[in-house]
Amino acid sequence: MSLLTTNYLTPTGREEAWRFTPLKRLAGLHDGSTKVADHISLSAKSALPNGVALTVADAAEHPASYTSTDVVTNRVREVVQKVSLLTIAKDVELSEPIHLSRKCSSTPEFSRVVIQAGVNSKSTVIVENTGNGELGEEIEINLAPGASLDLISLQEWDRNAVHLAQHHAIVSKDAQFTSYVVSVGGSVVRISPTVEFTGAGSFADLYGVYFATDGQHLEHRIHVNHNVPNAKSRVNYKGALAGDQAHTVWIGDVYIHKGADGTDTYELNRNLLLSDGARADSVPNLEIETGEIVGAGHASTTGRFDDEQLFYLQSRGIPADIARRLVIRGFFAEIINKLKSAELEERLMQRIDDELAKVGE
Amino acid sequence: MGPNGSGKSTLAYSIAGHPKYLITGGSVTLDGADVLEMTVDERAKAGLFLAMQYPVEVPGVSVSNFLRTAVTAIRGEAPKVRTWVGEVKEAMASLNIDTAFSERNVNEGFSGGEKKRHEILQMELLKPKIAILDETDSGLDVDALRIVSEGVNRVKANSELGVMLITHYTRILRYIKPDFVHVFANGKIVEEGGPELADKLEEKGYAEYITA
Numbered sequence: 124m125s126l127l128t129t130n131y132l133t134p135t136g137r138e139e140a141w142r143f144t145p146l147k148r149l150a151g152l153h154d155g156s157t158k159v160a161d162h163i164s165l166s167a168k169s170a171l172p173n174g175v176a177l178t179v180a181d182a183a184e185h186p187a188s189y190t191s192t193d194v195v196t197n198r199v200r201e202v203v204q205k206v207s208l209l210t211i212a213k214d215v216e217l218s219e220p221i222h223l224s225r226k227c228s229s230t231p232e233f234s235r236v237v238i239q240a241g242v243n244s245k246s247t248v249i250v251e252n253t254g255n256g257e258l259g260e261e262i263e264i265n266l267a268p269g270a271s272l273d274l275i276s277l278q279e280w281d282r283n284a285v286h287l288a289q290h291h292a293i294v295s296k297d298a299q300f301t302s303y304v305v306s307v308g309g310s311v312v313r314i315s316p317t318v319e320f321t322g323a324g325s326f327a328d329l330y331g332v333y334f335a336t337d338g339q340h341l342e343h344r345i346h347v348n349h350n351v352p353n354a355k356s357r358v359n360y361k362g363a364l365a366g367d368q369a370h371t372v373w374i375g376d377v378y379i380h381k382g383a384d385g386t387d388t389y390e391l392n393r394n395l396l397l398s399d400g401a402r403a404d405s406v407p408n409l410e411i412e413t414g415e416i417v418g419a420g421h422a423s424t425t426g427r428f429d430d431e432q433l434f435y436l437q438s439r440g441i442p443a444d445i446a447r448r449l450v451i452r453g454f455f456a457e458i459i460n461k462l463k464s465a466e467l468e469e470r471l472m473q474r475i476d477d478e479l480a481k482v483g484e
Numbered sequence: 485m486g487p488n489g490s491g492k493s494t495l496a497y498s499i500a501g502h503p504k505y506l507i508t509g510g511s512v513t514l515d516g517a518d519v520l521e522m523t524v525d526e527r528a529k530a531g532l533f534l535a536m537q538y539p540v541e542v543p544g545v546s547v548s549n550f551l552r553t554a555v556t557a558i559r560g561e562a563p564k565v566r567t568w569v570g571e572v573k574e575a576m577a578s579l580n581i582d583t584a585f586s587e588r589n590v591n592e593g594f595s596g597g598e599k600k601r602h603e604i605l606q607m608e609l610l611k612p613k614i615a616i617l618d619e620t621d622s623g624l625d626v627d628a629l630r631i632v633s634e635g636v637n638r639v640k641a642n643s644e645l646g647v648m649l650i651t652h653y654t655r656i657l658r659y660i661k662p663d664f665v666h667v668f669a670n671g672k673i674v675e676e677g678g679p680e681l682a683d684k685l686e687e688k689g690y691a692e693y694i695t696a
Contacts, residue, residue, distance in 0.1 A: 430503060435540035435590075438500050439554035439606060440528035449553065453544025453589070 134194055141194075143372040143404055145340055148311050150231060150257045150285045153194055157257065160230040165207045168222040168251070174215035175246070177223070180208045185237050188263060188293060193315060195287040196261045199233045206235045209248065213241030213267065220247035220275070220464075227256025227284065236262040240270040240298075247273040249467075253308075255281040260288035266298035268322060273301040275462065279474060280308035289315045294354075296322025303462060304360075306333040306341045307474045317346040320354040323385075327356045330458050331373075334475050335401070336482050337366035344374040345390070349383040355417075358390035361458055363451055363475075364401035366482040375407040379419060387417035394425040395454055397447075398482070448476050485651055485682065486668030487690040492650045493537060495668070496618045500534040501527055514614065529558055531613030535603040535620050542590040547602070548572070550590045551609060558610050575608045578638065580631050596623035604635040611639075614646045621656035633659030654686040669693040 133154040134141040141153075151157035167177050185206050191197060209221070225234070238248060244267070252258070266272055278286060286309055292300045306312045318327045333341045347356045362371045375390045394403035407421035428450070436446035452472050459468050486492050498505045499512055501524040512519040514530050522530060542550065551572060556562045563571070576583060579601045591599055600620055607615050617636065621629055633656060639645050649660060657679070665681040666673045667690070674693050675681065 429540075431540045432542050434502055434524060435536070435542065436550075436554075437524035438528055438534055438536075439550075439610065440525050440557040441553055442525050442557060443523070445553065445557070446525075449545050449550070450542065453542055456544030 132194075140192075140344070143342060143370075144313055145311060148285065148340070149287065152198070152231065152257055152259045152285060152287050155198060157231045159202055159233045159259070161204070162230075162232065163205060163207055163234065164225040164227060164232060165223055165234060165236065165250070166225070168224045171221060172215075172217060172219070174212035174244075175217070175221055176208075176210050178208050178210075179205050180237075182206050182235065187261075188265060189291060189319065191261070191289060191291065193289045195259045196289040199235050199259050199261045202233045203235045206237050209236065209238045211238075211240045211244045211246050211270075211272075214243050215241065216245040217247065220249050220273075222249045222251070224249075224251040224253070225258075227252070227254040227258050229256060231257035231259075233259045234261070236260070238262065238264045238272070238274070240264070240266045240272040242267040243269040245271045247275065249275045249277065251277045251279065252284075252286065253279050253281070255283045257285040258287070260286065262288070262290045264290065264292040264300065266292065266294050266300055266325075268296040268298060270295075271299040273303070275303045275467075276305070276314070277471075278304075278306040278308055278312050278314075280312070282308070282310060284309040284312075286312045286314070288313070289317060291317045292319070292327065294318060294320050294322075294325040294327055297324040298322070299326045299328075301328040302330065303458070304329075304331040304333075304343060305459075305471055306331075306343070307471065307478060309339065309341070311340045311342075313340075313342040313344070315344040315346065317348070318356065319348040320351045323351055323353040325351070325354045327354075329356070329358045329360075330461060331360035331362075332455050332458050332471070333360070333362040333371055334455075334478055335362070335364045335369040335371045336478050338368045340370045340372075342372040342374075344372075344376075346376045347378070347388065347390075349377065349379040349386045349388065352383055353385035354383070355387040356390075357388070358392075359458060360392045361395075361455060362393070362403060363395040363397060363454060364403055365397035365479060367400035369401040370404075371402075372404045373406070373423075375421060375423075377407075377409050377419070377421070379409075379411045379413060379416060381412040384413055384415035385417055386413075386419065388419050390421045392423045393454075395451070396425065396427050397451070397479075448479065451475065451479065485665060485685055487694060488652070490669045491671040492668050493618055494671075496534055496616045496648075496650060499527075499616060500524065500532065525557065528610070528612075533607050533610060533612035533615040535600075535607060535615060535617040537619040537622060539591045539594075539599045539603055541592045543592055545590050546587055547590055548586040551586075551606065554606065555609055572609065575605055579605055579608070579635050581605060597625065597628035600624060600628065600632055601635070604632050604639075608635060608639050611643055611645075613644065614648065615639075616648045616650065618650045619652070620649070621651055621653065629656060630659060636660055654682050657682050667693055
């Protein structure tokens with residue numbers, strides 16, 4: 124193992140960025156002690172359409188396009204020799220999603236993925252994660268001018284998985300990036316969806332759904348960097364928690380730099396506590412260096428299950444367990460329904476039902 | 485009938501099993517079965533229905549999904565898709581409810597009149613034995629009052645439904661003819677009579693029943 128040369132330190136837990144994370148449960152992904160396997164488990168689930176290619180390329184030929192302050196991202200960059208490169212040619216418009224998946228096993232893996240969406244292309248990319256492994260991941264998403272890309276990241280991990288990731292989008296002029304992060308499995312999941320704009324008229328929509336049960340730690344750290352004029356961003360994350368020691372963390376950092384006139388941003392986080400012993404941390408941060416903006420706001424709420432809703436449904440004959448499931452599905456529907464895939468919606472809702480049924484076992 | 489604060493809604497919610505009430509004495513039976521021993525959903529399955537004064541919003545749950553889930557629970561089996569769609573459409577049409585209503589979330593953004601019509605729609609589909617209508621007339625304009633009242637009369641005519649109608653006003657009694665009128669004050673029934681009692685209340689008010 125080479126000596127690390129990047130300018131970061133192994134986290135101790137006292138850092139602002141790591142104060143919520145249970146470092147002891149990260150299997151050494153954060154401090155370099157883990158031995159990672161030299162393999163790439165990401166693959167296309169079905170044949171790729173014309174104009175789309177998934178290749179394994181030399182990491183040296185695809186250096187990172189941005190500076191990351193994330194410890195794990197820097198370790199990933201330090202270690203990987205190969206990157207998974209997904210390219211979508213210019214002007215390609217896809218009606219069906221590009222479906223990628225990886226199943227992790229007991230051997231820890233570091234994965235660097237680069238997605239390049241060509242000029243005026245339009246696509247949806249699904250990255251599906253299953254299994255019980257340990258994964259350090261960086262996904263770099265480059266959207267060329269006028270490109271539109273939806274990235275759906277699914278954490279359908281088994282119970283012992285550890286997943287630390289940064290998903291960084293570079294959104295250029297008139298490009299539209301939409302991110303969906305769904306975390307419904309794993310022991311520790313810590314994902315940082317980060318966005319920077321490089322041209323005016325760009326747009327980023329960041330959605331998330333998470334459901335944590337007994338002992339699970341699910342953390343999502345959003346960072347949107349408004350550094351150009353007339354860009355727009357929306358953030359909406361919804362989470363539910365049930366069972367002892369279920370813990371979720373949501374950090375929403377939005378920076379509006381000097382000169383980012385005409386910025387329009389709003390971020391929202393809602394948490395639903397279904398039982399005692401669960402804890403939801405929610406920290407929205409908005410920093411504004413220019414007054415010449417269209418709008419900037421944030422909201423965060425964490426509330427208990429509404430007994431009035433339960434009573435109303437039960438009073439119509441619906442048994443308590445089904446009523447609870449209906450209310451929870453309803454809570455997530457606002458975001459899950461945006462996935463525009465009935466099959467995927469049902470699969471994720473079913474997983475949430477199943478997780479809920481296991482609480483307290 | 486009874487004045488504000490007399491306990492009419494408390495009685496209704498207690499019978500339905502709202503968790504914020506604890507019943508410390510007395511009994512409630514339906515066809516001989518002890519209602520107080522039942523969970524809220526069991527009461528509904530036994531044939532009890534409460535049309536609420538303030539129906540609750542359930543975000544993200546569509547009216548069609550809600551109705552189907554409720555009917556499945558009450559009838560003990562999922563309704564046949566073919567007949568179900570028609571059944572809902574017909575019930576909605578007779579209550580002057582637009583079919584687009586099915587796709588809206590339960591009570592979310594409904595007007596006062598829409599909420600009340602939605603309550604009666606549920607009653608029509610769930611076919612209870614006894615329905616408690618808690619101030620179903622409040623907040624309704626003349627047209628909505630007529631449509632809702634006709635809905636109640638229709639369900640009553642087509643089934644063995646018994647109705648306990650809670651109201652302040654005699655206005656709704658022009659459309660729904662009571663067999664009995666009970667005056668409720670300070671948590672107790674203080675007078676009973678036929679429809680003529682309602683006329684007397686309209687004229688004289690509740691003053692004589694409210695003791696200091």
